[in-house]
Amino acid sequence: MTESFPARLRAALDEHGPLCVGIDPHAALLEQWGLGADADGIRAFGLAVVEAAAGRVGVVKPQVAFFERYGSRGFAALEDVMSAARAAGLIVIADAKRGDIGSTMAGYASAWFEAGSPLEADALTVSPYLGPESLRETLTGAVRADKGVFVLAATSNPEAAALQTATPVDVAAGDGETVARRVARDVTWVNDSDAFAAGLGPVGLVIGATVDRSEFGLDDDLLVRTPILAPGFGAQGATPEDLTGRFGPLARNVLASESRSILGAGPDGIAEAIRSRSAHYLEVLRG
Secondary structure (H helix, E strand, C coil): CCCCHHHHHHHHHHHHCCEEEEECCCHHHHHHCCCCCCHHHHHHHHHHHHHHHECCECEEEEEHHHHHCCHHHHHHHHHHHHHHHHHCCCEEEEEEEECCCHHHHHHHHHHHHCCCCCCCCCEEEECCCCCHHHHHHHHHHHHHCCCEEEEEEECCCHHHHHHHCCCCCCCCCCCCCCHHHHHHHHHHHHHHCCCCCCCCCCEEEEECCCCCHHHHCCCCCCCCCCCEEECCEHHHCECCHHHHHHHHHHHHHEEEEECHHHHCCHHHHHHHHHHHHHHHHHHHHHC
C-alpha cells in the first residue's frame, strides 16, 4: 500500500527539518551558473539542484513558470527534474498555482497527481480565488492518489494583503472572518479524517513567513493539522528564527521555502549552502 502524503511529509520534516529548496531557474541565475537560457540550461540547473538537495533536505519545489516559458522542451525538462527528484527520495511540490472551475481543476489533478503521468508530483500549489468549492475535485483527487495540495491563503507578496484580509460579503460585520480564514476553513476539512494518523492532513496552506497571521485570521487552532508552505524565507527577508517567531507551536508543520538565497551559492556552493541552512533551521527548532 502506498504511504500517504501526510505520512511521507511528516517523516521528511522529522528527518531533515523544515527547509524546502525552490528550483527557480531565473535567467540571472542561469547566467551565474554558466548555463544557457534555454531548455537544456534549465534541465541542467534543475538536476544539479536535485543532486545537491538529495539527502540534505526532504522537499524541493520547482517553480513551473520558469520551465513553462520554454514550451514543450521546457515541460520535458521539468518532467526530467521532477522524476529525478522523486527517484532520489525527495518530496516534490509543483509550484504551479493552478486555479479554475471544478471540471478544469479535475484535469489539472489528473495531470499532476495521476501515477505514471509525465508531470507526476507529490503535491501541487493551487489558487482558491474562483471559490474554494472549485477545488473540491482537486482535494478529493489528491486524497485518492495519496498526494498533497497547498492552497494559497496568506501569501508573502504585499499586494495580496488587501484581498486576503478583506471580509467576505456574506459574513456579518464584526465577526472577524477574513477571506484567508474562509479559504482555510473551507479546504482544511479534509484534514479532519481519522485516516491521517500522522497528525497532518493532505491539504496544506501557503502562508508567508513575512506576514502577521493574526491579521489574516489564521490562528493556531484552525491550523493544527495543516501543513504550511511558507515562502518569504531567505531573499525576501525572513530568517530561520522567524520559523518559531511567526509560527509558534505550528513550526514543526512548516516547510520553510528558500530559493534565491540558496541557489545564488552557484553550482559549486549549493550543496554546502543547503547543508548549513538546513542545520540552522534544525538548531532553531531544537531551541
